Amino acid sequence: MSDYLTSTQSAKILFCLLVWVTAFLFVFKMASPTSGIYPTIWVFASAILLLLWLTMRYSKKWAQSLHIIPIPFNWTLIALLFGLSYWQIDQWLMSYLLQTDRQADITAWQQNTANYHPISLFISSVLFAPVFEELVFRGLMLRALLQKANGFISVTMTALLFAAIHLSWPEAISVFAVGLIYGWMTVKSKSLIPALLAHITHNALTYWQYASA
Numbered sequence: 709m710s711d712y713l714t715s716t717q718s719a720k721i722l723f724c725l726l727v728w729v730t731a732f733l734f735v736f737k738m739a740s741p742t743s744g745i746y747p748t749i750w751v752f753a754s755a756i757l758l759l760l761w762l763t764m765r766y767s768k769k770w771a772q773s774l775h776i777i778p779i780p781f782n783w784t785l786i787a788l789l790f791g792l793s794y795w796q797i798d799q800w801l802m803s804y805l806l807q808t809d810r811q812a813d814i815t816a817w818q819q820n821t822a823n824y825h826p827i828s829l830f831i832s833s834v835l836f837a838p839v840f841e842e843l844v845f846r847g848l849m850l851r852a853l854l855q856k857a858n859g860f861i862s863v864t865m866t867a868l869l870f871a872a873i874h875l876s877w878p879e880a881i882s883v884f885a886v887g888l889i890y891g892w893m894t895v896k897s898k899s900l901i902p903a904l905l906a907h908i909t910h911n912a913l914t915y916w917q918y919a920s921a
Contacts, residue, residue, distance in 0.1 A: 709766065713773040717766045718842075718852035724762060725844065729755055746821065746828040752836035759843055774847035777899040782796030787893065787902035791909025794889070798882050798910070817918050826919065833915050838907035845870050846890055846900040886910070 729751060736747040747870075763770045771777070802810060821829055845866045853862035867887030871880040890903035 709767055711768050712846070713763065713767045713770075713851065715852040715855050718848050721762045721766070721848060722761060722844070725755055725759060725881055728758055730776040744823065744825045744828070746824040746832045749828050749832040749836060752832060752840045756836065756843065759840075759848070763848070773851060774843055775851060775894055775898070775900040776847070779897055779899045779901045779902070783893075783897050783899070783902045786906060787905035788909055790889070790893075792913070793907035794886055794906070795910050795913040798886075802879065814918050829919070830915060832844055834908060834912045838904060838911055841870070842900050842904040842907055844889070845887070847902045850891060850900075854903050859895045863888060863895060866891050 732751045732754065736751070752847065760770070763773055767773045785812075799810075849869070850862055850866050853865055856862075859864075867884050867890075870887035870890075871884035874880060874883045876883075893902040893906065894900050
């Protein structure tokens, strides 16, 4: 067991996560669960546990390998303010610059999630999704890339991949931009916690907008 994850070990973990999440989503799609619990809550929860377990098996300093490092208060404040500010910018970008029909998106989301308990939607969208995505992109992936390339290339690559998995256009433009900033926060603070706090703040505001409309 090494002190820190190597790029090869990180790649193995990413592959395991890809297989696990793909299989989990396939099973849920086939089973069509009707418990009222939003299905992705189980996908994210299990994937987070798998990621942490594999990282602990490979690395003695597993927390540092994932950029899970305490931060000073000023970074906490920066993260929360950025999450709030970027949400406002994102609303303007989507509604006015890119001319997306936000109300249609909200209506579609409400129809698709009407049969699920709101608390499960909140936990999945506001807590588990940001935790999983930040552990993967600004934790596992960014650290592996920084072992091979400089900060600019590493942050840009993770932002591109972050945008790619969201599979939506033109929202991918906004996701790429915020991915760059999350990556910059992680490199500068040497911790993924600022990016995670900003991500949770953004998702919480979006959830409130969609659920209360």
